[in-house]
Amino acid sequence: MREEKRYYVYIMASRSLTLYTGVTGNVYHRVLQHKAGKIQGFTKKYHINRLVYYETFKYVNNAIDREKQIKAWTRAKRVALIKTMNPAWQDLAEGWGEQTELQIPRFARDDNPENRDERLLAGARAADDAPLQSKAKTA
Numbered sequence: 266m267r268e269e270k271r272y273y274v275y276i277m278a279s280r281s282l283t284l285y286t287g288v289t290g291n292v293y294h295r296v297l298q299h300k301a302g303k304i305q306g307f308t309k310k311y312h313i314n315r316l317v318y319y320e321t322f323k324y325v326n327n328a329i330d331r332e333k334q335i336k337a338w339t340r341a342k343r344v345a346l347i348k349t350m351n352p353a354w355q356d357l358a359e360g361w362g363e364q365t366e367l368q369i370p371r372f373a374r375d376d377n378p379e380n381r382d383e384r385l386l387a388g389a390r391a392a393d394d395a396p397l398q399s400k401a402k403t404a
């Protein structure tokens with residue numbers, strides 16, 4: 266059975282609560298790019314590296330439409346949206362990149378409950394075959 270593709274609208278924030286809204290087909294990878302400062306421009310300049318909100322979509326056009334809608338809102342309305350899911354403004358991706366794939370949050374893995382056990386076994390086999398990565402943190 267083929268895994269269903271998912272798309273995400275996400276909001277990132279800096280420590281000073283500067284906001285960025287984006288869309289992606291792989292929220293785990295994209296958030297790690299933001300955290301590492303690999304995306305040139307606004308998010309790198311303002312150190313926007315904390316995932317504070319996300320939504321999941323089945324169709325890319327719906328995700329793009331939602332991203333445009335959120336970007337058109339006032340800051341106050343975006344803040345209210347974030348507070349509905351994350352009132353404490355916690356980094357929903359805290360610790361990502363330091364974990365094995367088996368520990369990636371479910372929403373980011375796109376687990377299909379019917380294939381969960383199969384996918385976990387495949388992930389464990391892939392982790393056994395993967396090269397060791399450095400756990401060193403950068404300042």
